Every structure is written in structure tokens, then in C-alpha cells.
Amino acid sequence: xxxLKQFNYFIKxxxxxxxxxxxxxxxxxxxxxxxxxxxxxxEINFELFDRNEKRASLTKAGRVFYRKxxxxxxxxxxxxxxxxxxxxxxxxxxxxxxxSSIVIDQHKIAALMQITxxxxxxxxxxxxxxxxxxxxxxxxxxxMGLIRLPMSQAVDELKVFPLYQQDLYVAIHAxxxxxQTQQVIEIKQLKDEAFVSTPHxxxxxxxxxxxxxxxxxxxxxxxxxxxxxxxxxxxxxxxxLGVCIVPAEFSTIxxxxxxxxxxxxxxxxxxxxxxxxxxxxxxxxxAAILLKDILGTVPISP
Numbered sequence: 001x002x003x004l005k006q007f008n009y010f011i012k013x014x015x016x017x018x019x020x021x022x023x024x025x026x027x028x029x030x031x032x033x034x035x036x037x038x039x040x041x042x043e044i045n046f047e048l049f050d051r052n053e054k055r056a057s058l059t060k061a062g063r064v065f066y067r068k069x070x071x072x073x074x075x076x077x078x079x080x081x082x083x084x085x086x087x088x089x090x091x092x093x094x095x096x097x098x099x100s101s102i103v104i105d106q107h108k109i110a111a112l113m114q115i116t117x118x119x120x121x122x123x124x125x126x127x128x129x130x131x132x133x134x135x136x137x138x139x140x141x142x143x144m145g146l147i148r149l150p151m152s153q154a155v156d157e158l159k160v161f162p163l164y165q166q167d168l169y170v171a172i173h174a175x176x177x178x179x180q181t182q183q184v185i186e187i188k189q190l191k192d193e194a195f196v197s198t199p200h201x202x203x204x205x206x207x208x209x210x211x212x213x214x215x216x217x218x219x220x221x222x223x224x225x226x227x228x229x230x231x232x233x234x235x236x237x238x239x240x241l242g243v244c245i246v247p248a249e250f251s252t253i254x255x256x257x258x259x260x261x262x263x264x265x266x267x268x269x270x271x272x273x274x275x276x277x278x279x280x281x282x283x284x285x286x287a288a289i290l291l292k293d294i295l296g297t298v299p300i301s302p
Contacts, residue, residue: 003040003043004073004076004077004080005036006036006037006039006040006043007040007069007073007076008073009022009026009033009036009037009040010037010040010048010065010066010069011066011069011070011073012025012026013033013037013049013056014056014058014066016056017055017056018055018056019033019034019037019056022056037049044065046059046061047059047061047062048061048062048065048066049062092119092120092121092122092283093121093122093123093124094121094122094123094124094143094144094283094284094287095123095124095126095141095142095143095144096112096123096124096125096126096142096143096144096145096146097125097126097127097128097133097136097142097144097145097146098125098127098128098145098146099127099128099129099130099133099146099147099148099206100127100129100231101130101148101206101231101246101247102146102148102249102272103231103249103250103252103253104125105249105252105253106252107295108295111290111291111294111295112125112291114290114294115287115290115291115294118290119283119286119287119290121283121287126142128142128145130145130147130148130149133145133147133275134147134158134275137158137275137276137277138157138158138277143276143277143280143281143284144274144275144276144280144284144287144288144291145274145275145276146163146272146273146274147272147273147274147275148206148247148270148271148272149270149271149272149273157277157278158275158276158277158278159275159276159277159278159280159285159288160273160274160275161273161274161275161276161288161289161291161292162271162273162292162296163271163272163273163274163291163292163295163296164271164272164295164296165269165270165271165272166247166248166249166269166270166271166272167247167248167262167263167268167269168209168210168213168245168246168247168248168263168268168269168270169245169246169247169248169250169251169260169261169262169263170185170190170243170244170245170260170261170262170263171233171234171237171243171244171245171246171250171254171258171259171260172185172237172243172258172259172260172261173237173238173240173243173257173258173259174257174258174259175240175257176240176243178261179259179261182261183261184261184262184263184264185261185262185263185264186217186263186264186265187213187214187216187217187263187265188217188218188219190214190221190243191217191218191219192222193222193242193243194222194223194224194225194241194242194243195210195221195222195223195224195227195242195243195244195245196224196226196227196228196233196236196237196241196242196243196244197210197227197228197233197244197245206246206247206270209270210244210245213245213265213268224236224241224242225241226241231250231253233246234246234250234253234254234255234258235255237258238255238257238258245263246260247270248260274288274291274292274295276288
């Protein structure tokens, strides 16, 4: 890039104190160097050097220009290099979101690492509720989302890939009486227990599912004095403030004081899918297919 080269020539002349010294350091003829600076002055429409001086004396405008260019030339180099990487397809970043009930465990991290190497992409991970991810994908805020079903609304503009289904487990303190006598738990046995996680009217698919399970068993889940819709609910269980029902993947993050006991009732599971825009860029679609193939092959259980 000619003008960037001219900037570097200009900086070298000022630092060396003369055109002759700069030309020797740059390994170019003095006449060629003078010509490049003259072209730069014509481009920016003001003189950088006072031609009446024997040394390379800067004009007032030249001194200002030198300070500004000197401070920003490295940023220009980085901008050009970053842009060149994008143009070459070497710096494609995929923004992926997951709900708080989907754990980014070592298996998922390994899958993402495999995809970064195979497709030469990067991932930027964030947390969005399952209900908000569809809109975020369509608005371009994220490129793909890990969503726990059911989705609150069907979106025709999304392509959805099933990933895995998981059984639900009761997270209960290891010293709880039920934990001492039971290997499995029926929902109705939790009627008198305080739940540390309760549903939000507009968010938390998992907690709405738990509430429906309790209602089907004939009771409304009792609210604990302190509650959370996030993974912090496990810390509340560890503090003996109540119980919660979680998917199998929580087994990778449960504190030592907690045990996960399976539900006796069958057919209660939770499904996770991957969503992208129907017209997503090729690399996003390729990454989605790879992630589906990798995550769909490993069973998840405590």
C-alpha cells in the first residue's frame, strides 16, 4: 500500500534527521525517497518539510502530522492485517449462545476446539435465555444458539438441529433423609420440599417443565426462601435451602455435598437443539452440522 509506505518513509526521515541518512537505512536512493515524500505532500495537500533548510526540518503542520502518524501507524498496520485475515477467511468468528441450563462442559469445549481447527474459525460464547435466542439469531446478535426445548414460539426463519435428550434428576443434599433411603425419587415425594428454582413468567423453559411435572403429580412446587433460575441453584441446594430438578449434564458441575437421584417416572426428559438462520453463512452452517454430529454421538448421564 503506497500511502502506508510513504508514512513509514516520512517517520524514518524525521527520526534519522535527514533524507540521506534515511535513504541509507531504507536502502533506497535519496532521489526516490524525495519523490515519495513529494507525492505524499501532494496527496495530503500541505508541505511536511521546510525546503529552505539544509536538514530535514519539519513545518508546523509537519510536526503535528508526525506526532499523529507516529502514534497511530501501528494501529493502521494491525487494522490492515486484521482486515486481510478476514478477506482471506482466516479470522471468521462465530457468536454462539447457550441458556444457563446448558452446561459448557469439557465435551462441548473439545467439540468447539475441533471445529475451530477444522474450519479455521473462532467462537465467541455468551449466555442468552432459550426464549430470547431465536430473536437474537434473527437480529444478527448471535450466529447460533444452544436452546432447551420447548421453544416458546416457532420461527420459520430458523434451521434447527436436534443435539441430545437428557433425563431429569433431583438435585438433593447428600444428608437429606430422602437421599439416605432412596435410589430413585417419585415427583410426589417432593410435595413438601422447598424448590430453590421457580419458573419466570417469560423465561426459564426448564423451570416451567419442572412446574408442569409437579402439577401433574398433584401439587404446586413450594418456593424456597432464596431462589435462583441459574446454576447458582446448586449452591442453594448445597446450603440445604431446598431441592431442584436438573438435566443430566449438571452432573459435571454439582458440588460434592449434592447427589443427583433419577426420577422414577419415565418419559420425562429435556431436549437440547442447535439453531441458526436458514440463510446463515456457509461456515456457520458447516460448524452447526459438525457440532450436531459431535454432540449427538455421546450419551450424557451422571
